[in-house]
Amino acid sequence: MSEAETFTKRAVSGFEKLVPVNRELGISLGYLRKIYLDTDRIDDAITVARRELEVQQAIGDGRAIFQSRLNLASILSRLARSLANERNYSAAEPILVEAIGLVEQIFPQPRQSVTRRD
Numbered sequence: 417m418s419e420a421e422t423f424t425k426r427a428v429s430g431f432e433k434l435v436p437v438n439r440e441l442g443i444s445l446g447y448l449r450k451i452y453l454d455t456d457r458i459d460d461a462i463t464v465a466r467r468e469l470e471v472q473q474a475i476g477d478g479r480a481i482f483q484s485r486l487n488l489a490s491i492l493s494r495l496a497r498s499l500a501n502e503r504n505y506s507a508a509e510p511i512l513v514e515a516i517g518l519v520e521q522i523f524p525q526p527r528q529s530v531t532r533r534d
Contacts, residue, residue, distance in 0.1 A: 418455075420451055421448070421451050421455075424444055424448045425448065428441065428444045428445060431444055436474070438475070439480075442468055442472050442477075442480060445464055445467055445468035445471060446487075449465050449468060453491065458491065458494065458495050458498070459495075462492065465484070465487050465488040468484050468487070469485060469488055472484045482522055485518045485519075485521055485522050486522060488518055489516075489522075490515075492512070492515035492518070493515045495508075495511055496509075496511040496515060499511065
């Protein structure tokens with residue numbers, strides 16, 4: 417475990433004890449997510465990215481929520497791509513569906529009305 421990871425985990429642990437959640441926790445989780453990604457620990461990065469999104473939603477910062485959804489979708493897509501490259505399509509599909517769902521929350525598609533022709 418690197419020094420950066422150790423210090424960041426310690427910061428996250430300390431901020432997790434504060435109520436209500438605060439921006440510093442979100443920032444610390446973001447750093448920890450990046451450390452996990454940089455060390456190819458995708459499962460850990462996903463777990464932290466999910467928590468980061470929960471924190472940002474609790475804070476209510478629209479821009480941070482947007483970025484957290486985008487980060488999580490990106491990590492999930494990376495995992496799905498890795499699984500697909502291994503031809504593990506059944507495992508990749510639900511992960512990719514979740515990633516697409518997150519992106520659709522960020523960039524909702526306009527509903528197209530169906531014109532009925534009689």
